Amino acid sequence: xxxxxSLGIGYGSLLMLGSMIFLLLxxxxxxxxxxxxxxxxxxxxxxxxALPLVTSRLYSFxxxxxxxxxxxxxLMAALLDRSGIARDLFDAMKVFGRKLRGGVAVQTLxxxxxxxxxxxxxxxxxxxxxxxxxxxxxxxxxxxxLAIGTTCAGGALGTMLPPSIVLIIYGLTASVSIGDLFKxxxxxxxLLAFAYMAYVLIICRLNPEYAPLPSEEELAExxxxxxxxxxxxxxxxxxxxxxxxxxxxxxxTEASALGVVGIMISAIIRGEMSFSxxxxxxxxxxxxxxxxxxxxxxxxxxxxxxxxxxxxxFVESTILALSGxxxxxxxxIMMLVLFVLGMFLDWVGVALLTMPIFVPIIMNLxxxxxxxxxxxxxxxxxxxxxxxxxxxxxxxxxxxxxxxSLGEIFSSLLPFIGLQILVLALVVFFPQxxxxxx
Numbered sequence: 182x183x184x185x186x187s188l189g190i191g192y193g194s195l196l197m198l199g200s201m202i203f204l205l206l207x208x209x210x211x212x213x214x215x216x217x218x219x220x221x222x223x224x225x226x227x228x229x230x231a232l233p234l235v236t237s238r239l240y241s242f243x244x245x246x247x248x249x250x251x252x253x254x255x256l257m258a259a260l261l262d263r264s265g266i267a268r269d270l271f272d273a274m275k276v277f278g279r280k281l282r283g284g285v286a287v288q289t290l291x292x293x294x295x296x297x298x299x300x301x302x303x304x305x306x307x308x309x310x311x312x313x314x315x316x317x318x319x320x321x322x323x324x325x326x327l328a329i330g331t332t333c334a335g336g337a338l339g340t341m342l343p344p345s346i347v348l349i350i351y352g353l354t355a356s357v358s359i360g361d362l363f364k365x366x367x368x369x370x371x372l373l374a375f376a377y378m379a380y381v382l383i384i385c386r387l388n389p390e391y392a393p394l395p396s397e398e399e400l401a402e403x404x405x406x407x408x409x410x411x412x413x414x415x416x417x418x419x420x421x422x423x424x425x426x427x428x429x430x431x432x433x434t435e436a437s438a439l440g441v442v443g444i445m446i447s448a449i450i451r452g453e454m455s456f457s458x459x460x461x462x463x464x465x466x467x468x469x470x471x472x473x474x475x476x477x478x479x480x481x482x483x484x485x486x487x488x489x490x491x492x493x494x495f496v497e498s499t500i501l502a503l504s505g506x507x508x509x510x511x512x513x514i515m516m517l518v519l520f521v522l523g524m525f526l527d528w529v530g531v532a533l534l535t536m537p538i539f540v541p542i543i544m545n546l547x548x549x550x551x552x553x554x555x556x557x558x559x560x561x562x563x564x565x566x567x568x569x570x571x572x573x574x575x576x577x578x579x580x581x582x583x584x585x586s587l588g589e590i591f592s593s594l595l596p597f598i599g600l601q602i603l604v605l606a607l608v609v610f611f612p613q614x615x616x617x618x619x
Contacts, residue, residue, distance in 0.1 A: 256462060256463070265451065344433070357554060360429075369608050528565075
């Protein structure tokens with residue numbers, strides 16, 4: 182059999198990358214691409230004796246206790262999608278939109294923050310806001326691009342705000358405390374949300390026609406909302422989940438289970454819980470987690486084989502050579518790689534393929550891996566909204582009115598992408614924004 186090790190790590194890396202691109206272009210799923218390439222290089226580089234090393238790495242990924250938090254938070258999001266909690270929350274938040282120009286858009290972002298703090302899953306929040314907020318803003322005469330951009334960007338906040346699934350996967354991959362990551366991401370996430378709100382208020386102040394004020398009849402309708410029913414359960418869930426993590430009362434895994442129990446009790450008290458709702462939520466959770474696990478298995482195997490080949494040293498020397506040894510240059514090159522990969526791959530694949538290689542380099546440079554986790558999440562924020570494959574835009578398109586095209590959605594997101602890049606730059610140049618709690 183041909184000995185791939187004779188190629189050397191440089192040509193071997195190119196062959197590995199080329200093989201992945203070719204298989205992805207055939208339509209094969211990323212999970213199976215990475216697993217197939219990993220097995221091919223393990224046998225071709227080291228021989229059949231290396232296969233047990235590949236399987237041993239798989240157990241370390243899927244056997245992690247903290248990984249249990251992923252299906253719990255996904256289940257929370259699935260239950261939220263199928264209950265009326267989010268709809269009542271949006272109605273209750275109308276109090277913030279009264280007589281304030283741009284208030285409904287700000288209200289949408291506030292609801293996005295609360296929903297993100299309850300589930301941490303991007304797809305469900307974008308779809309929910311697309312159903313609840315976008316039609317109302319369009320009906321009230323809001324500027325189309327402002328309404329579309331606010332809805333889509335707000336829905337993507339789940340990747341940043343704890344309990345973000347992105348942060349959990351990063352923590353597992355980088356062997357970093359997920360509790361520390363939640364603390365580090367909290368301030369930058371709020372900074373990003375407030376930047377969105379400030380933009381909305383400023384643009385509406387400069388262009389009053391972008392956000393007509395509600396009529397007296399619409400203001401009168403707000404008085405009929407049961408604010409206690411609408412706000413009590415969501416805010417209680419946020420307090421239980423985040424409060425137990427930040428105070429150290431419960432671990433991330435335990436807090437995720439508490440969150441699921443809280444949402445289920447809320448649905449029961451509200452009279453919304455049914456067997457069909459629970460069944461559909463469980464099926465959606467299994468589908469999402471199955472995808473994450475399979476990508477994790479393939480990516481962990483591939484990175485493990487690449488590390489054995491000497492890949493980390495090769496990537497580190499290549500990046501340092503390109504950056505001229507500059508710490509900032511090294512970080513910027515990594516961010517460019519993450520951004521490009523994020524345009525074509527799911528964030529799970531990006532995290533699992535790059536973080537085992539990037540994090541050791543970051544630590545060798547004397548940088549904090551917790552800070553880099555926040556930088557990674559902000560990079561994923563940009564990729565979620567960026568053309569041509571920004572997933573948030575596709576989620577919104579699935580529920581938006583038919584006359585709204587993908588092109589219009591992407592063009593509406595440009596100001597919000599600019600704000601994301603601004604916050605990302607602030608966190609890169611002022612690390613204390615993420616490390617304020619230390």
